[in-house]
Amino acid sequence: MSQALYGLIGYPAMHSKSPQMHNAALSRLHIDAKYQAFEFPPTKLDEEVQKLKLMNIQGFNVTMPYKQAIISYLDEVDPLADKLQSVNTVKKVGQKWVGTSTDGPGFWHTIKNYPQKALILGTGGAARSIISSAPADVELKVYNRHSKRFDHHYQQLKELFGIELQPLSEIKNDLSEADLIVNATNAGMSDNESILSVEDLSQAKANAHVVDIIYRDTPTALINNALQAGLTAENGLNMLVGQGILSFNFWFGQPAPEDLMQKMVHQ
Structure with missing residues (x-):
């Protein structure tokens, strides 16, 4: 029996x-994939997508710009992903492709101290995933x-x-009360643009934590x-690990080796 195939589709994706x-996790758990x-x-x-079906791929992650476009190729989508119209994880179940979203739950999986008040910048798929998965006792404001x-x-x-x-111009009214500030826009992905200035951020709580979900070198x-x-x-690497852990659990029905996955991404 040939080795099971899993993967990631995106543009770009090779970085x-x-x-x-995932390969380190598969190796540690002796999964032949x-x-x-x-x-x-x-x-x-x-x-x-037709090629992937012929390759008999068993599961894959989806990144930009395909998180919405992939839905039309799937047989089933879970309620959260359907609500968000965003899929980042697909699993083959029998002869069906089933889609879910681990982005938002993966983000909150890595936040060590839940904030009382979080400010989310952006309204795209990643932002909506983070909003939809936020703990009930976290007050959210979106800009x-x-x-x-x-x-x-x-x-x-x-x-x-x-x-x-x-x-976004109204954010100054809330910075002083925020425990968590999350950039879920693409500002700064390929340039030196910042959605908030040093002056803006100086108005935040002294112990506020900033997460820019972009990750780059x-x-x-x-x-x-x-x-x-x-x-x-922090950048988006912890979110990458968080969603990866939940994707792995979804595919294989067993806990992912979180320590190893963190280590492989941050080395």
Whole structure:
């Protein structure tokens, strides 16, 4: 019997640390499977999905820009992923492909001290996942830059979560009370842009923690600004591990080796 295949689809995807994280976990638990990245542009999605079916892939993660587009290829989607219209984990069950979202639960899995008040910047798939999975006793406020799509995002958040979207310009009113500030936009992903300045972040609580869910080899401008303002800050690597742990549990029905997965991603 050939080795079971798992993987990641995205564009880009080859930079991902997911293969080293999952292959180390598979090896430790003596599971006869391998995990690899599949990178292709959106014009090839249909063709590549058909190839994955022919390869008899048993499960895969989904990253940008396919978290919504993949849904039309699935046989079933769980209620959370359906509500979010975002899937980041797929499992083959019998002859069916079943989709779920471990992004939000994975994020909160890695937050050591739950905040009383969290500020979320952004309204995309990752932001919605984090919002939907937040513990019930955490007060959330959500912000976005004013754009032509602002009213659409406002209605969407109101319908999905009963939360009123705030213009980013209003965030200064809440920074002094926030325990957690999360950037779930792509600001700073490929440039030196920061959604909040050092001056903004200096208004936050002294023990506030900043998470920029972007992960790259060098700190984003937001992380640098947070540190300069005297706050603690981290990038998206812990969220990557958190969602990876929950994906692994979903695929294999057994606990993932969390210590090893953390180590492989942070080395």
